[in-house]
Amino acid sequence: MYARVIVDVPTMQTNQPYTYQIPSLFSEVLVRGMRVVVPFGKGNRLVQGFVTEIVDEAEKTDKLKDIMQIVELEPVLNDELLQLAIWVANYNFAFRISVLQTMLPNVMRAKYSKVLRLVEPDGLDDLPEIKALFIDRDEVPFDTDNVDMALVPTLLKLQKQRVLEIGYVVKNRAKVKKINALKPIKSVEFYEKQRSQLRPSAVKQARLLSYLIQSPRLFVPVKEVIKSYQLDYASVKQAESKGWLIQKPLESYRIPKLSTPVNKTQPLTLNAEQQEAYTNIANNISQNDTKTFLLEGVTGSGKTEIYLQTIAKALTVGQTALMLVPEITLTPQMVRRVKSRFGDDVAVMHSGLSDGERYDEWRRVQRSEVHVVVGARSAVFAPLKSIGLIIIDEEHESSYKQDENPRYHARDVAQWRAKYHHATLVLGSATPSLESRARAQKGVYQLLTLNHRATNSTLPETNVVDMREAIKQGGDDVFSPQLLAAVKNRLAKKEQIVLMLNRRGYANFLVCRECGYTPRCVNCDVALTVHKDISRLVCHYCGYSETIPTKCKNCGSTRIRQFGTGTQKVAEQLQQQIPQARVLRMDVDTTRKKGSVDRLLTAFGNQEADILLGTQMIAKGLDFANVTLVGVLNADTTLSLPDFRASERTFQLLTQVSGRAGRGDKAGNVIMQTFNPDHYAIQLARQQDYEAFYHQEMTFRHAWRYTPYYFTVQIKFEHEKVDESAKAAYEVANWLQNIVNNETIMLGPATGTIPRIKNKYYYRLVIKYRHDDKLMQALESLMQKGQQLQKKGVTIMIDREPINFM
Numbered sequence: 148m149y150a151r152v153i154v155d156v157p158t159m160q161t162n163q164p165y166t167y168q169i170p171s172l173f174s175e176v177l178v179r180g181m182r183v184v185v186p187f188g189k190g191n192r193l194v195q196g197f198v199t200e201i202v203d204e205a206e207k208t209d210k211l212k213d214i215m216q217i218v219e220l221e222p223v224l225n226d227e228l229l230q231l232a233i234w235v236a237n238y239n240f241a242f243r244i245s246v247l248q249t250m251l252p253n254v255m256r257a258k259y260s261k262v263l264r265l266v267e268p269d270g271l272d273d274l275p276e277i278k279a280l281f282i283d284r285d286e287v288p289f290d291t292d293n294v295d296m297a298l299v300p301t302l303l304k305l306q307k308q309r310v311l312e313i314g315y316v317v318k319n320r321a322k323v324k325k326i327n328a329l330k331p332i333k334s335v336e337f338y339e340k341q342r343s344q345l346r347p348s349a350v351k352q353a354r355l356l357s358y359l360i361q362s363p364r365l366f367v368p369v370k371e372v373i374k375s376y377q378l379d380y381a382s383v384k385q386a387e388s389k390g391w392l393i394q395k396p397l398e399s400y401r402i403p404k405l406s407t408p409v410n411k412t413q414p415l416t417l418n419a420e421q422q423e424a425y426t427n428i429a430n431n432i433s434q435n436d437t438k439t440f441l442l443e444g445v446t447g448s449g450k451t452e453i454y455l456q457t458i459a460k461a462l463t464v465g466q467t468a469l470m471l472v473p474e475i476t477l478t479p480q481m482v483r484r485v486k487s488r489f490g491d492d493v494a495v496m497h498s499g500l501s502d503g504e505r506y507d508e509w510r511r512v513q514r515s516e517v518h519v520v521v522g523a524r525s526a527v528f529a530p531l532k533s534i535g536l537i538i539i540d541e542e543h544e545s546s547y548k549q550d551e552n553p554r555y556h557a558r559d560v561a562q563w564r565a566k567y568h569h570a571t572l573v574l575g576s577a578t579p580s581l582e583s584r585a586r587a588q589k590g591v592y593q594l595l596t597l598n599h600r601a602t603n604s605t606l607p608e609t610n611v612v613d614m615r616e617a618i619k620q621g622g623d624d625v626f627s628p629q630l631l632a633a634v635k636n637r638l639a640k641k642e643q644i645v646l647m648l649n650r651r652g653y654a655n656f657l658v659c660r661e662c663g664y665t666p667r668c669v670n671c672d673v674a675l676t677v678h679k680d681i682s683r684l685v686c687h688y689c690g691y692s693e694t695i696p697t698k699c700k701n702c703g704s705t706r707i708r709q710f711g712t713g714t715q716k717v718a719e720q721l722q723q724q725i726p727q728a729r730v731l732r733m734d735v736d737t738t739r740k741k742g743s744v745d746r747l748l749t750a751f752g753n754q755e756a757d758i759l760l761g762t763q764m765i766a767k768g769l770d771f772a773n774v775t776l777v778g779v780l781n782a783d784t785t786l787s788l789p790d791f792r793a794s795e796r797t798f799q800l801l802t803q804v805s806g807r808a809g810r811g812d813k814a815g816n817v818i819m820q821t822f823n824p825d826h827y828a829i830q831l832a833r834q835q836d837y838e839a840f841y842h843q844e845m846t847f848r849h850a851w852r853y854t855p856y857y858f859t860v861q862i863k864f865e866h867e868k869v870d871e872s873a874k875a876a877y878e879v880a881n882w883l884q885n886i887v888n889n890e891t892i893m894l895g896p897a898t899g900t901i902p903r904i905k906n907k908y909y910y911r912l913v914i915k916y917r918h919d920d921k922l923m924q925a926l927e928s929l930m931q932k933g934q935q936l937q938k939k940g941v942t943i944m945i946d947r948e949p950i951n952f953m
């Protein structure tokens with residue numbers, strides 16, 4: 148018997164599995180989807196791999212190596228996920244190993260450590276320092292704790308002489324958490340007898356015996372027994388030695404907790420629009436039919452309630468449900484809503500959890516102990532079985548696309564899994580992506596619309612403030628007089644306010660007022676960003692930093708000013724202008740700690756603050772009835788992004804954040820400050836008119852031949868030398884030019900939007916196409932060739948339907 152194994156060798160990527168012999172020891176236990184350790188290459192270093200197939204026959208059997216170890220006794224990937232991995236790799240021009248790794252929790256990704264192995268002990272005779280390393284052992288971890296780096300040159304020489312060998316050891320980092328538990332093993336009569344014979348002073352023993360008498364005959368964590376019966380560990384130990392009970396370590400799950408308890412909620416009575424949408428989706432779930440719905444519902448129209456009730460429907464027909472939400476910001480409130488309906492039947496998967504929690508939640512799903520999964524992008528690979536329903540909330544969000552290898556889009560993966568399971572896919576949004584809305588137009592998806600808010604509230608009234616005028620009339624560039632007046636008005640009424648600083652595409656750098664000089668990164672072609680809290684200028688691409696200068700490096704002038712503004716500065720300014728306002732700040736700096744998003748939002752929900760001031764983070768999902776004013780400080784910064792989706796992004800962001808206002812009984816208002824008051828993205832967001840925006844934007848996309856009329860692929864080239872990077876880009880472009888069909892359009896090669904990052908130079912090529920099989924084949928072979936180019940120092944990245952044009 149032989150196993151085909153996809154190995155994890157970073158420098159030798161290939162989609163070809165290698166064949167290994169299965170030693171008889173493993174022949175009974177080894178199955179597809181297990182992880183194994185195998186020797187690889189000339190040095191037979193040990194690497195990890197996934198068994199993708201078990202076969203009876205193999206070609207050239209004499210040279211085959213044996214599988215060395217099985218990592219765990221159950222397969223970590225089932226047939227569905229193994230098949231899916233192949234598809235994801237092919238579709239996204241990625242390597243299978245990177246997809247297989249992505250499907251598993253972080254801690255299960257193989258980590259390798261280097262070891263020094265002694266091959267020829269006699270070779271060390273004249274080298275006492277090195278000999279000392281190997282006293283009592285043949286293998287030493289090759290790291291700074293164990294090996295003096297001054298010895299490295301000698302060690303490398305010895306490696307050449309084959310006295311030593313440098314090898315890799317696979318580390319298994321996935322640790323199961325164990326807690327001690329105890330269980331009574333004698334009869335109740337026995338314990339009662341013991342209790343009657345105790346000395347009166349033996350109070351702890353007496354309490355322990357009463358526990359043993361009442362307790363269920365089950366293992367219960369020792370800690371809990373000690374706490375509720377006021378014992379100590381010595382008394383438990385003593386009882387164990389007397390044979391009253393047994394102890395054993397039990398596996399325990401680290402289930403992520405929210406900052407406050409979750410209360411159970413009941414399904415709400417749906418309104419007519421919701422009922423119509425619900426019925427369509429629910430019927431489809433019962434029919435076990437693959438189908439995609441686009442649920443287009445204005446902000447606050449009660450999409451979440453529909454999600455919850457359709458999940459319940461899937462559960463009643465014996466199936467499971469997967470719900471994706473964008474990133475951590477949305478998760479605490481959303482998780483709360485889902486848990487309050489389905490309790491412990493929910494597993495949560497997102498990057499805000501610790502590695503241990505993620506691993507445990509994954510195992511609960513893997514073992515079919517939960518039926519509902521809520522999570523961010525990578526949860527789309529959750530090992531749920533019999534999926535009946537997949538929901539993607541805020542389906543237009545760009546965070547559903549992974550911006551590194553494998554560059555998959557969760558929507559595509561969800562589509563594949565829905566097909567595999569004959570499941571229903573629901574894409575929900577107030578502002579669907581143009582791609583999805585266009586598919587609904589064509590009838591590929593079924594469109595369901597919610598045009599009204601679920602509660603009695605109406606959509607907020609929006610005013611656009613022209614900042615050019617506001618500044619002329621003596622306002623500053625952060626707060627217009629209109630916005631300040633509105634904030635004060637709400638404060639007086641004890642209503643709450645959400646203020647958003649649109650950070651994307653927004654620089655916050657130093658400029659010399661004399662000569663215009665701006666401090667730039669030494670490694671990248673970008674301006675350094677001001678970080679007041681640590682008093683440094685920081686590069687957001689490579690992390691380089693320097694102290695904030697007091698004089699211009701170019702002309703020596705002291706008139707250097709900060710251009711742009713950050714949330715911290717806005718908060719300070721707000722505090723000066725309205726001292727009585729209680730302001731909560733929500734941005735990357737205040738949400739770094741685990742659970743801080745949940746705590747901030749809970750505090751705001753309890754009205755412990757009047758103003759929630761934040762970045763894009765606060766635009767989505769928040770549902771606070773007392774918020775009656777939303778202010779957007781700089782509506783148009785996203786418009787300047789070098790990306791054909793700039794208008795779409797701006798429209799979506801403004802519509803989403805506006806939707807936070809007036810969700811309760813009180814009417815809401817939005818104030819948008821902008822330098823481009825007439826731009827259609829801003830005007831249509833003001834009217835909350837998605838359909839008008841869709842039609843307008845589609846005419847542009849058509850004229851400029853962009854998505855959804857054309858597909859796009861971006862190829863990026865990276866090299867330490869600018870010429871080499873350019874050369875690679877032009878070579879590939881010329882080669883492709885002869886392959887692609889005549890409908891296909893190539894843009895570039897051109898330098899990256901940021902030509903240099905971390906001292907690497909970027910070139911890129913954007914290809915727009917409709918149907919081009921030859922192009923697809925060419926890209927496939929380019930990916931395979933990438934390995935050779937890598938040896939020349941060129942890295943090639945192929946990005947299908949890119950989200951970031953850099």
Ligand SMILES: Nc1ncnc2c1ncn2[C@@H]1O[C@H](COP(=O)(O)OP(=O)(O)OP(=O)(O)O)[C@@H](O)[C@H]1O
Nearest residue numbers: 415416417418446447448449450451452601768806
């Ligand atoms: N049928 C209903 N009856 C009463 N209240 C409802 C009903 N459906 C939803 N709601 C309430 O309406 C509010 C808005 O609903 P929800 O947050 O689900 O909207 P949404 O469409 O997901 O919003 P957004 O896209 O803006 O995040 C919530 O407070 C919710 O409890």
Ligand SMILES: [Zn+2]
Nearest residue numbers: 659662699702
């Ligand atoms: Zn200067």
Ligand SMILES: [Zn+2]
Nearest residue numbers: 668671686689
């Ligand atoms: Zn940099």
